[in-house]
Structure formats: C-alpha cells, structure tokens
Amino acid sequence: MSAPSLTPEIVLHTSPHLHSARSVGVIMRNVVYAMLPICLYGVYNFGISVVALLVVSTLSCVLTEHMFCRAAGRPSSIKDSSVIITGILLGLTLPPGFPLWMAAVGGFVAVGLGKMLFGGLGFNVFNPALVGRAFLQAAFPTAITTYTPALANGRFAEFIPTTLTFPFAQPPVITEWIARVRIDAFSGATPLTALKFDKIGTGLTPLFWGNVAGSAGETSVILILLGGLYLVARNFMDWRITAAMLLSAFVLSGVFHLSNPAAYPHPLFMLFSGGLMLGAVFMATDMVGSPVTPLGVWIYGGVMGALTILIRLLGGLPEGVMYAILIGNAVSPMIDNLTQPRVYGTQRKTGARA
Amino acid sequence: MGLLSIFGGGKRLHRGVHVPEFKEQTSQLPIRRMPFPPSMIIPLSQHAGAPAVSIVREGQEVVRGEPIAKANGFVSVPMHAPATGRIERIALAPSARGELSPAIYLKPWPSASQEILYGAPQDIEHMTPEEIVKAVQETGVVGLGGAAFPTHVKMKVPEGKKIEVVMVNGCECEPYLTTDHRVMVEQPDEVLHGARIAMKAVGAQRIVIGVEDNKPDAIENLRKAAVPYPYISVEPVPAQYPQGAEKMLIHVLLGREVPSGGLPSDVGVSVFNVATLAQIGDLLPRHQGLIERVVTFAGPALKKPGNYMAALGTPLRFALEQAGCTEEAAGVILGGPMMGPAISSLDVPLTKGVTGVLVLTQKELASRNGDILPCIRCGACVDVCPLHLNPSRMGMLARKERYEEMETDFHLMDCFECGCCSYVCPSHIPLVQHFRVAKQMNRERKARERAKSNA
Numbered sequence: 114m115s116a117p118s119l120t121p122e123i124v125l126h127t128s129p130h131l132h133s134a135r136s137v138g139v140i141m142r143n144v145v146y147a148m149l150p151i152c153l154y155g156v157y158n159f160g161i162s163v164v165a166l167l168v169v170s171t172l173s174c175v176l177t178e179h180m181f182c183r184a185a186g187r188p189s190s191i192k193d194s195s196v197i198i199t200g201i202l203l204g205l206t207l208p209p210g211f212p213l214w215m216a217a218v219g220g221f222v223a224v225g226l227g228k229m230l231f232g233g234l235g236f237n238v239f240n241p242a243l244v245g246r247a248f249l250q251a252a253f254p255t256a257i258t259t260y261t262p263a264l265a266n267g268r269f270a271e272f273i274p275t276t277l278t279f280p281f282a283q284p285p286v287i288t289e290w291i292a293r294v295r296i297d298a299f300s301g302a303t304p305l306t307a308l309k310f311d312k313i314g315t316g317l318t319p320l321f322w323g324n325v326a327g328s329a330g331e332t333s334v335i336l337i338l339l340g341g342l343y344l345v346a347r348n349f350m351d352w353r354i355t356a357a358m359l360l361s362a363f364v365l366s367g368v369f370h371l372s373n374p375a376a377y378p379h380p381l382f383m384l385f386s387g388g389l390m391l392g393a394v395f396m397a398t399d400m401v402g403s404p405v406t407p408l409g410v411w412i413y414g415g416v417m418g419a420l421t422i423l424i425r426l427l428g429g430l431p432e433g434v435m436y437a438i439l440i441g442n443a444v445s446p447m448i449d450n451l452t453q454p455r456v457y458g459t460q461r462k463t464g465a466r467a
Numbered sequence: 468m469g470l471l472s473i474f475g476g477g478k479r480l481h482r483g484v485h486v487p488e489f490k491e492q493t494s495q496l497p498i499r500r501m502p503f504p505p506s507m508i509i510p511l512s513q514h515a516g517a518p519a520v521s522i523v524r525e526g527q528e529v530v531r532g533e534p535i536a537k538a539n540g541f542v543s544v545p546m547h548a549p550a551t552g553r554i555e556r557i558a559l560a561p562s563a564r565g566e567l568s569p570a571i572y573l574k575p576w577p578s579a580s581q582e583i584l585y586g587a588p589q590d591i592e593h594m595t596p597e598e599i600v601k602a603v604q605e606t607g608v609v610g611l612g613g614a615a616f617p618t619h620v621k622m623k624v625p626e627g628k629k630i631e632v633v634m635v636n637g638c639e640c641e642p643y644l645t646t647d648h649r650v651m652v653e654q655p656d657e658v659l660h661g662a663r664i665a666m667k668a669v670g671a672q673r674i675v676i677g678v679e680d681n682k683p684d685a686i687e688n689l690r691k692a693a694v695p696y697p698y699i700s701v702e703p704v705p706a707q708y709p710q711g712a713e714k715m716l717i718h719v720l721l722g723r724e725v726p727s728g729g730l731p732s733d734v735g736v737s738v739f740n741v742a743t744l745a746q747i748g749d750l751l752p753r754h755q756g757l758i759e760r761v762v763t764f765a766g767p768a769l770k771k772p773g774n775y776m777a778a779l780g781t782p783l784r785f786a787l788e789q790a791g792c793t794e795e796a797a798g799v800i801l802g803g804p805m806m807g808p809a810i811s812s813l814d815v816p817l818t819k820g821v822t823g824v825l826v827l828t829q830k831e832l833a834s835r836n837g838d839i840l841p842c843i844r845c846g847a848c849v850d851v852c853p854l855h856l857n858p859s860r861m862g863m864l865a866r867k868e869r870y871e872e873m874e875t876d877f878h879l880m881d882c883f884e885c886g887c888c889s890y891v892c893p894s895h896i897p898l899v900q901h902f903r904v905a906k907q908m909n910r911e912r913k914a915r916e917r918a919k920s921n922a
Contacts, residue, residue, distance in 0.1 A: 125811055127900050129886035130804040130827065131486060131642065132835040137843060137893045193840060235841030235894070351846070405846030405859050454855040456878045457714065458727040 137234075140349045141194035147340035148201050148395065154336050155329040159209035159261065160268025162276040163329045169213045171200030173220025174241075181229035195234050199223055202242035202395060205330025206388060206435070207249070210261045210273030210287070214280035215253050219245040239442045240399045243435050250435070256284050260303050260326045265294035303327045304386045305431040308378060320385035331388040341394035350398050353407075357414025358393040358421075359384060365422045377426060389421055392434035402442035409445075409452040416448075417441040480707040480719050482853040484887045486642050486805065488681060488706070493765050494645040496773040498653055501789055503550050503575045507780035508560045509535070510570040513818035514609040515616045516542035521571055527554045532585030532755055535571055544607040544617050547585075547756030549778035550575035561812045563801050563821075570816075573780065581778075586755035591664065596622075599668040599751075606750045607757045607819075612636060612647070612711070612740030613802050615820030618747065621737055622668040628732045630669040632721065635662050637678040637685065637741040638704070638711035641803025643765040644823045647741050649774045650761055651678065651685035654745045655692035659699065661744025664751060666698075669737045674699040676741075677716050679706040708805060709885040713738040715853050727881050742822075762786075763823035767831065768796040777817050783824065784813035790824075798832050800825040805886045840894040848888035848898060854881050858888035858898045865901035870908045879905055 155163045178196040182189040190196075203223050207216060223245025231237040250257050261273050275284040303326050304315035319325050323333025331337075344350035363384055369377040384390070397403070397417050404413050417437045424433025453462040512518035519536035529535055529548040536546035552575035560570035594602065603619040610616045624630055635658070639647040651658060662674045674696075678686050680703040693699040702720055709715055714725045716738065723734040731738050746757055758779055765772045770791030777786060783799065800807040801815075802822050817824075848858035856878055864873050873879040879902060888898040 125809050126798070126832070126835065127897075127903065128800075128804070128806050128808065128884075129890050129899070130798065130800055130807070130809065130825075130832060130835060131890065132837070132895065133484070133891050133893075134834065135847075135891065135893050136837050136895065137840050140845075140893055195843075233841065235843045400843045400845040403844065403846075405844055405849045405857070407850065410846070453857060454849070456727065456856060456881060457718070457854040458724045458729065458881065459878070461878075 135348065137193050137195070141198060143344060143347060143349045144198050144395070145194060145201065147344050148198070148205070148330070150336045151205060151330045151333065151340060151391075152201065154323060154333045155205065155209070158263045158324060158332060159329060160265065160273070161271075162268075162273040163204075163209050165213055165272065165276055166207060166209065166211055166216055166329055167201060167204040170204035170207070170216045170220045171197060173217040174200035174203065174224045177221045177224040178229060178233075181225060182233075190233055193234060196224060196228075199228070199241045199245075203245045205391060206242065206246050206328050208257060208260050209329045210259065210275040212253075212256055212275055212278035212284050214278065215249060215256055218252075219249040222248040235401055237401055239439055240396050240402050243396060243439050246435055247439060258306075259284070259287065260306075260328075261287070261291060262295040262326050263324050263332070267294060303431070304382075305425065308382075308386075309425075309431040314378065314382070315386070317379075317381055317385060320382070328388060331391045334385045334390050337390045337394050350394075351400070351403065351410055353410045354398045354403055354414040355393045357411045358397050358418040359389075361415040361418030362389060362393075362422050363418075365419050366426070369422070369426055383422060383425065387425070387432045388434040392421075392438055393418070396434075396438050397441065402445055404445050404449040404452065406449055406452040406454060408454070409448045412448050412452065413441055413445055416444065478702065478719050479705045480710040480715055480853065482851055482855070482887075483707045483709055483715070483885070484851050484890055485706070486708050486890065489642045489765070490645050490648070490681065492643070493763055493772050493774055494648055494682075496649075498649050498761050498774045498776050500581060501775040501777040501781065501786065503579055503581070503778055504781045504785035505574070506555070506782070507549055507552075507573040507575065507778065508570050508782060508814070508816040509546055509549065509573060509780040510560060510562060510568050510816065510818060511536055511546065512568055513546070513615060513779070513820065514544055515614065516540075516544075516620070518569065519543060519546050521557050523554045523557075523571065525554055525556050528552070529554060529573070530585050531579065531581075532583045532758055534756060535573075538604060541604075542617060542620055544604060544609055544619075545756065546571070547607055547758045548573060549758040549780045551579040552576050560816070561814050563808055563810050563815050563818070565811060583755060583758070586753045588752060589754045591751055596668045596670065599664060602751055602754070603664075603668070603747060606747065606755065608743060608746050608750065609757075609819050610740055611742040611746065611760055611819065611822070613806070613820055613822050615818070618739065618743055621739065622665060624669050624737075625730075625732055629735060630671045630732060630737050631673070631735040632737070633662055633666045633669060633671045633674045634713075634717060634720065634731070634736050634738045635674060635676040635741055635744060636711055636713065636716055636738055637676055637682070637689070638716060639682070640679060640706065640708040640711040641805055641807075641822075642708075643825050644763045644803050645765070646761045646763045646774055646822050648682050648685055650742045650745050651682065652688055654749070655688040657745040657748035658689065658741050659692050659696065660748030661746070661751075662699070662739070662748075663696070664747055665737065665739055665744060671737065672698065675720055676701045677704055677710075677720050678702070679704055679710065681706045709853055709887065712853065712883060712885060714883070727878070757819060760817075760819065760821075762817060762821055764790040764826075765823060766826040766828075768793050768826040768828050779817055779819060781817045782813065783810070783815050783817065786817060786824065787813065787826065790826075792826055795828040796826045797829045798827045800827065804831075805890065806884065835895070837895040839896055842894055842896060845893060847891040847893065851887040851891050853885060853887065854878070854883070856882060858902075861905075862888075862896050862898045862901055865905050870905040871912070873902075873905050874909050879909070
C-alpha cells in the first residue's frame with residue numbers, strides 16, 4: 114500500500130471542519146413547509162380566490178427580488194427562499210377577496226421597499242410582509258377591511274367578485290353577493306370587528322378550528338400552532354418570542370377582562386382571534402427583525418404582545434398585531450444593546466467599554 | 468435554543484453545540500502498537516514554552532527512552548529518544564503550523580524493540596511537592612489533551628494561591644476522538660495514580676473526574692478503580708461540545724468561573740487531562756520519559772482506523788499507511804474537527820500534543836462549503852457561545868475591520884476559538900476565522916505601536 118496521493122484535491126481550511134446542516138436555505142424552506150397546511154386551510158375556507166391571492170402575492174415578491182438583484186448587478190438571491198415566505202405571509206394576512214392587482218402592488222412594496230432598498234436579506238429593519246401590508250392598509254383602506262364569510266356556497270366554482278378587480282379600478286361592492294352565498298347569518302365581519310363595533314362575541318371553538326371570517330390564513334389557531342410546533346421541534350424557530358408574545362397578550366388582556374368583564378373580552382378570545390397567532394408564530398419570529406440576546410427575545414416578544422392588546426382594546430383599530438410587530442422590529446436593535454449578556458469570567462457585558 | 472433545554476437540571480454545559488460524535492468508529496477498538504517508522508523526526512518545540520536544547524550530536528547512538536534534549540528553563544521540557552537508533556542530523560523540519568522548526572532526525576535500528584529499558588525506579592511516596600514538580604519536568608510530559616502545556620508548570624502552585632481541587636478532564640468532547648476514552652477504559656489505575664501524584668504536588672484535598680456520559684465503560688472502570696479512595700469522585704456529564712475546555716468543565720462541575728484572563732488556580736482548581744495523568748502515573752515511578760502516546764486515527768478515508776500507541780516523531784505519511792489511508796482522503800486534520808488544524812504536509816511528525824489524526828473525505832468537508840450569506844440575526848451564535856460573547860456583532864465589526872473595537876468592547880481576547888459560532892451559523896459566516904484574523908491584526912498593531920514608542 115502506497116502513501117495516499119494527497120496532492121491536488123487537498124483543500125486547506127481552518128477549523129471548524131464540520132458545519133451544522135442547518136443553513137439559511139434549509140430554515141427558510143422549512144418555514145414554507147410549515148405554512149402550507151395554513152394555505153390549504155385558507156383555500157378550503159374561502160375558496161379559489163385564496164389560491165389566486167397566494168400565487169399573485171408570492172410571484173410578485175419573488176419577481177421583485179429577482180429584478181432588484183438584476184438591477185443591482187448581483188446574483189439573484191431568490192434561491193435562499195426567504196422571499197417566498199414574505200410572499201406567502203403577505204397573502205395570508207390579506208382578506209380572501211382582496212383584489213389581485215392590489216396584492217401584486219403589496220408584494221412589490223413589501224420586497225422592494227421593505228427588503229431590497231435596505232440591502233436585502235439580513236439588512237432589513239422591518240418584516241417585509243408587514244411593510245407591504247401596512248402600505249396596503251394605508252393605500253386601500255376599504256379593500257383591506259372587506260371580509261367575506263367562511264365556507265361560502267360555491268366558493269370552489271367562482272372567485273369572490275372583488276378578486277378579479279381590473280387593475281387600478283375600484284373593487285365592486287359585494288354586500289349582495291355576500292347575502293347570496295353565505296350559509297347562515299355570517300355577515301363577513303371578522304370576530305374582532307364584530308366585537309369592537311357591534312359588540313357581538315364569537316365562540317372559542319370556531320376560532321380554534323378557524324371556520325370564521327378573517328384574513329386568508331389567520332383564522333385557524335390549531336394549524337398555525339402545529340406549524341409552529343414543527344418548526345420548534347426542528348429548531349428552526351425561536352419559541353421564546355412566540356411564548357413571550359402570547360403570554361404578555363394573555364396576561365394584559367386578562368387584567369383588562371378581570372377589571373371589567375362586560376367591556377373587555379376573555380383573554381383566550383384575544384389570543385385566538387385576528388392575526389395574533391399567525392403574527393406571533395410566523396412574523397414576530399422572523400429572525401432578521403428580532404434581537405439576538407437571550408433576554409432580549411423575551412422582552413421583544415413581551416412588548417409586541419402588550420402593544421397588540423393595547424391597540425385592540427384602547428386604539429381605534431380592531432386589530433393591532435401588524436403595528437405591534439413593526440414597532441417591535443423598530444425597537445429590536447435597542448433591546449439588543451440593552452440586554453447584552455454578561456461575559457463568562459467577568460462582571461462586564463459585551464458592548465461595554467473596558 | 469431547544470424547548471427541552473428549559474427543563475435541563477443537574478450538572479451540564481448549557482451552551483455549546485451537540486455535534487454528531489462519529490466516535491463509534493474507534494471507541495471500542497483497543498489500543499494497538501504502531502511499528503517504528505524507518506525514520507523519526509523529533510521537533511525540539513512540541514510544547515508551549517521555550518524549545519528544548521539538543522544534547523546529542525549527529526551520528527550518536529541512543530537508546531529508547533534516553534534524554535536527547537534538555538529543558539531550556541522552567542517553562543520547557545526535555546525530549547527523549549522514541550527508539551533505539553542513530554541520530555542522523557539536527558535540522559529544520561516541517562511542523563503542523565506550516566513553518567519549519569528545528570528537529571532531531573533519528574533512524575531506529577531495523578530490529579529495534581519497543582521495550583523500554585532506560586530508566587530506574589524512584590520513590591515517589593516520600594517526595595516533596597517541589598521534588599515531584601522537578602521529577603515531572605524530567606519526564607517531559609505536557610498536556611496531552613492538545614494544549615501541550617508543560618504539566619509540571621501547572622503543578623507548581625503560584626505564590627499566594629491555594630488549590631483545593633484537582634480536576635481530571637475526561638470529557639473528550641471533540642467528535643471522532645477516542646484516545647482519552649480508551650486510556651480511561653484500559654488504564655484507569657494509571658489515571659488515578661497520576662491524579663494522586665498531582666493532588667500531592669498541588670496540595671489539594673480532593674479529585675473530581677469529569678467524563679461525558681457517552682463513555683459509560685470509562686466511567687464504570689474509573690469508579691471501580693476509585694473505590695479505595697474516598698476523596699476521588701467520578702462525575703458523568705451529558706455530552707456537549709466544548710465541555711472539555713477547562714473553563715467550561717470547572718463551571719459545570721464546580722460552579723466556579725475562571726476570571727477573564729486568569730487561570731484555574733485563581734479559583735482553587737488545577738486541571739489535568741486523563742491521558743496526561745496516565746502517563747505521569749506510569750512514567751514517574753520508573754523515572755522514564757514521554758516517548759509515545761495514544762493517537763486516534765479516524766475518518767471514513769481510513770481502512771484500519773483505531774487507537775494506536777505511536778512513537779513520538781513518527782511521520783504522518785508512515786502512520787497513515789499503517790492506518791490504511793485510501794485515495795478518498797480530502798483533508799488531514801491533527802486533533803478534532805472542531806479545533807484541529809488541517810495540515811499541508813505528510814512529513815509532519817506526530818508530537819506530544821497530537822490527540823488524533825482525522826482523514827476526511829469530500830463528503831464530510833462539503834458541509835462547510837455553503838454560500839456565505841449576510842447575517843440574518845438568528846442569534847444561534849449568541850445562544851451557543853460558551854463564554855456568552857456576541858459573535859454576531861463581532862462578525863459584523865470584523866467585516867468592517869474594526870478589530871480594535873472588538874477587543875475593547877466585545878471581549879475578543881476571551882474567545883478561545885472553540886468554533887461553535889462558525890459551526891451553527893446558517894449563513895456560513897466564518898466567524899471564528901474572522902476572530903483569529905482580528906486577534907492577529909491586534910497583536911501586530913500593538914507590536915508596531917511598541918516599536919514606534921521605543922524608537
């Protein structure tokens with residue numbers, strides 16, 4: 114046996130010589146997998162309009178990122194899959210019958226303004242999907258609050274009339290269409306709107322399973338939690354942020370409820386309704402916008418949960434998750450700076466002058 | 468951070484990473500002897516501290532175990548002839564770090580026996596601590612866990628310090644390596660003997676042996692051997708990298724933190740590796756020198772992996788032939804895959820600090836070749852850093868070459884380069900590699916400043 118011929122193929126490399134298989138692409142793709150059941154349920158709940166909505170929002174985001182990379186003269190970054198998450202998340206937070214052209218604009222703003230102008234993945238301050246949604250909420254206040262009933266008749270045969278609105282045209286009024294397709298007294302109002310403006314409560318059971326009116330993918334608590342559990346089990350998600358956000362929302366709304374049960378709903382209703390679950394599991398945990406310190410993530414989650422409840426109960430809007438997370442993103446670097454860990458063997462923290 | 472970690476109690480390393488162990492390839496293979504190579508290279512600097520000074524001349528005949536180089540000062544150790552034979556020359560030889568360094572070339576007699584005849588019994592029971600330190604220096608033993616720091620220096624308690632505990636490090640947390648494992652399984656009495664000698668030298672009251680729980684046979688054998696000694700305890704700890712770093716193990720087993728820039732003696736502890744103690748327990752009573760050690764040869768590119776008792780000075784080319792190296796070899800690493808250096812020449816010899824030789828194929832090495840993406844601020848590096856540093860922030864500073872700030876504000880010099888941050892980074896950012904560069908740049912900058920102020 115001769116000495117091994119170790120000449121051309123040897124690559125010198127400094128340690129460590131092994132690397133964990135958990136790469137950015139793997140994490141991002143698994144987040145997409147975790148959202149697929151939620152997408153499917155959205156389609157089941159609201160029909161083919163949701164298919165079109167998710168496809169358009171995702172394609173718009175992916176194309177925007179690709180074009181921005183081309184324009185900047187660097188390789189396209191779409192293969193890290195993070196932009197697919199943005200596209201799906203944006204679609205899931207929109208009303209099922211949201212006009213497709215508006216969704217496309219939302220995708221362009223989400224990725225263009227929310228991500229690429231900052232420098233792309235890792236450099237954005239805010240969650241891109243929420244930047245897109247915030248833009249849509251400001252630009253199209255009526256369309257983004259026009260909800261349609263769940264489980265409507267014929268939802269797999271026809272689009273919701275607003276879906277196919279001609280680009281740059283106003284969507285049609287659909288009060289009559291809702292009256293025609295609804296299966297019971299569903300008005301199309303979301304549980305939070307019904308509570309805030311009409312003082313009508315919704316039972317916890319339908320909220321948990323998700324067969325209520327709402328945004329395309331925000332309604333099913335169980336599927337969102339299962340998706341989150343999958344990601345946590347595979348170590349692709351920081352469960353501490355979700356836990357802190359839900360806990361603080363629960364505690365704060367519990368305090369409100371105990372102080373005046375007639376005026377303020379049960380804390381479980383607050384957890385299960387609106388976009389809180391989707392936001393806490395899939396948006397607040399977006400790594401780019403969250404702190405990296407162990408204490409920081411708890412504070413970050415806590416701040417967002419509390420803000421959500423404050424906006425919902427004391428603010429003028431029925432829903433507060435979006436702004437809560439955007440504000441959380443904004444203060445995240447500050448939380449990071451304030452919560453640097455104490456270094457082993459010292460009494461000092463990193464970032465502090467010697 | 469996993470969900471389960473909040474339920475974790477007991478003594479364990481909470482930070483760090485759990486790297487796949489790959490130890491099953493060699494952990495059950497008994498230690499075998501490796502034949503002498505046709506020519507040996509004994510570098511005069513195989514340890515931390517001043518290089519040894521040759522006391523032989525070219526052409527001189529030496530006996531296995533005979534001193535061939537003497538210590539140059541206190542922080543230095545002598546060298547002994549690994550085989551009976553003739554000194555060919557004293558010249559430069561390649562070293563693992565790449566540069567050439569002075570070495571003694573020895574040609575063993577073709578029929579030289581591995582039996583050690585050199586040496587004489589000495590009474591270690593009645594030695595004073597000072598005599599033990601001197602006798603240990605004469606054995607030439609250095610830290611065999613990889614650091615190669617002269618052991619007798621660690622046994623000399625600094626002025627004003629008091630040592631209570633001798634901590635024996637049997638963690639062996641690096642993947643692939645099983646040399647400490649086999650030493651504990653096969654030589655538990657030598658390990659304990661060495662530990663008792665160390666305890667006497669430093670004046671400690673008790674001995675704590677930390678062994679990772681993936682080595683149940685080692686724990687069992689050590690416990691059996693420790694029955695007569697009530698002051699020795701064997702503590703299993705859940706396997707986690709880098710638990711074998713002494714600062715980590717002291718925190719896990721004793722709950723004490725070694726101050727930044729300090730030594731274990733600052734918290735009343737002396738730490739020794741199990742293989743080091745086994746050698747002392749074996750060599751000291753016979754007044755012999757360190758001329759061989761157990762080295763793990765592992766990795767998928769070897770047909771005969773195992774733990775070999777190899778003569779120091781055996782060139783890697785010969786050793787790899789013995790271990791059945793195949794053409795698939797794509798990288799040769801001295802030590803473990805997390806901290807060991809990759810070597811560029813097979814003419815490098817086995818030295819006192821070499822725990823293992825890994826021969827990996829493209830398949831294993833491919834995992835580190837991912838595209839480098841921007842930091843996505845996932846915080847994985849912050850969660851795993853055993854020293855609670857902020858690798859994420861330091862990596863961003865390194866990219867902007869703000870090396871000075873890394874040291875003054877982010878404790879760069881505390882980093883002991885375990886590599887956990889680079890291992891977990893999903894963006895494949897070479898964090899620890901950045902930190903090594905930063906440390907070197909800071910050292911050079913300081914040297915320049917010193918030179919300027921002296922001029």
